[in-house]
Amino acid sequence: MATTTTAAAAAPGGFEPEPLLTPAEVATMFRVDPKTVTRWAKAGRLSSIRTLGGHRRYREMEVRELLTGR
Amino acid sequence: MATTTTAAAAAPGGFEPEPLLTPAEVATMFRVDPKTVTRWAKAGRLSSIRTLGGHRRYREMEVRELLTGR
DNA sequence: TTCCAGTAGGGTAATTGGGGAG
DNA sequence: CGTGTCCCAATTACCCTACTGG
Numbered sequence: 527m528a529t530t531t532t533a534a535a536a537a538p539g540g541f542e543p544e545p546l547l548t549p550a551e552v553a554t555m556f557r558v559d560p561k562t563v564t565r566w567a568k569a570g571r572l573s574s575i576r577t578l579g580g581h582r583r584y585r586e587m588e589v590r591e592l593l594t595g596r
Numbered sequence: 597m598a599t600t601t602t603a604a605a606a607a608p609g610g611f612e613p614e615p616l617l618t619p620a621e622v623a624t625m626f627r628v629d630p631k632t633v634t635r636w637a638k639a640g641r642l643s644s645i646r647t648l649g650g651h652r653r654y655r656e657m658e659v660r661e662l663l664t665g666r
Numbered sequence: 667t668t669c670c671a672g673t674a675g676g677g678t679a680a681t682t683g684g685g686g687a688g
Numbered sequence: 689c690g691t692g693t694c695c696c697a698a699t700t701a702c703c704c705t706a707c708t709g710g
Contacts, residue, residue, distance in 0.1 A: 546627035549682065559692055564683070575626075575663065578641045579699045581682055583627045619673065629701055634674070649708040651673055 546575060546583040555593060616645065616653040625663055 552572075553560040567574040567582055572592070574582040622642075623630040637644040637652055642662070644652040660666075 543621075543625045548627065560682075561693085562691060565691080576665075577626055577628055577632070577699080578636045578662065579632075579682090581699065630673075631675095631702085632700055635700085647709075649673090651708060 545586040547586050547589055549582055549584070552584050552589055555589060615656040617656050617659055619652060619654070622654050622659050625659060 547555075549560040549563050552563045556563070563572070563584070564582065566572040567584070572584060573588060574584055576582060617625075619630040619633045622633045626633070633642070633654070634652065636642040637654070642654060643658060644654055646652055
């Protein structure tokens with residue numbers, strides 16, 4: 527496997543899996559409580575993807591942009 | 597339009613093989629542990645195809661729909 | 667055939683969601 | 689108005705050993 531630096535492909539169909547972050551990871555990045563991140567998602571300030579069990583996952587790209595000040 | 601197959605793998609007998617994903621691939625897409633994907637399959641939340649050795653394979657189409665909130 | 671990363675199990679600890687009060 | 693903390697139930701992550709897939 528020639529995984530250079532941008533290793534992202536996980537599906538053989540040329541399908542690109544999107545990098546996601548857990549609530550705890552986002553909370554750490556913003557230096558807030560995970561509950562606060564959940565509130566942001568509920569308020570629509572932050573888009574979230576749900577696991578089949580109901581847990582939230584956040585787009586790394588979106589979080590990075592918000593951290594960078596957009 | 598006789599064969600409107602957009603672009604699919606060839607199969608003897610005009611049979612269309614369905615794109616399948618491994619537990620690790622599905623786990624990466626949802627940002628969860630492969631064991632969690634197995635749990636989803638056992639709970640019936642996600643349909644799975646079993647290999648002759650007992651390993652599970654998942655339909656890429658179904659996984660993508662679940663990811664997109666379908 | 668051998669090799670080994672990945673998977674299936676089971677069991678237990680850690681996160682998360684949701685509500686609600688401060 | 690926004691955040692951190694408490695509760696409980698549900699979901700998920702990590703531990704191990706044995707077997708499968710390419």
